[in-house]
Amino acid sequence: MAGHKTTTVYKGKMQFETDSPTGYKTYMNTGPDNGGDNEGMGPKALMLSSLAGCTGLDIIHVLKKMRVEIPHFEMVVEGVLTEEHPKTYHTVTLDYHFYGEHLDQEKIKKAVKLSEEKYCGVMEMFRQFCELKIGVHFITK
Numbered sequence: 001m002a003g004h005k006t007t008t009v010y011k012g013k014m015q016f017e018t019d020s021p022t023g024y025k026t027y028m029n030t031g032p033d034n035g036g037d038n039e040g041m042g043p044k045a046l047m048l049s050s051l052a053g054c055t056g057l058d059i060i061h062v063l064k065k066m067r068v069e070i071p072h073f074e075m076v077v078e079g080v081l082t083e084e085h086p087k088t089y090h091t092v093t094l095d096y097h098f099y100g101e102h103l104d105q106e107k108i109k110k111a112v113k114l115s116e117e118k119y120c121g122v123m124e125m126f127r128q129f130c131e132l133k134i135g136v137h138f139i140t141k
Contacts, residue, residue, distance in 0.1 A: 103138055
């Protein structure tokens, strides 16, 4: 059975260092109101970044197989938290932004759909606890 293992270490002043299974390290922290100094990502924001990273990797992989080049690609993920504790995301909006003059919009939409419906495990996990809203935007300059 496949899995992942990480180790997270308290570094002081509300900062934690966490590693990936490949050894890459990143930091998590909180703001001054909670005793931190914002020297790292917040855990909930890191979840949103994980969603973008997972689906983004899928989309680029599929587009490479389709031989589709994208000059610039961004994802904006916004989560809305519940008011009561424990505060969890009840709604997450994921907007894909593809930039370029001659984008193959049909193939890009197909790659996004494959990520959403078949490949992105993080997206499937998010669906277990929140409403997901997806938008695909094409921007020509």
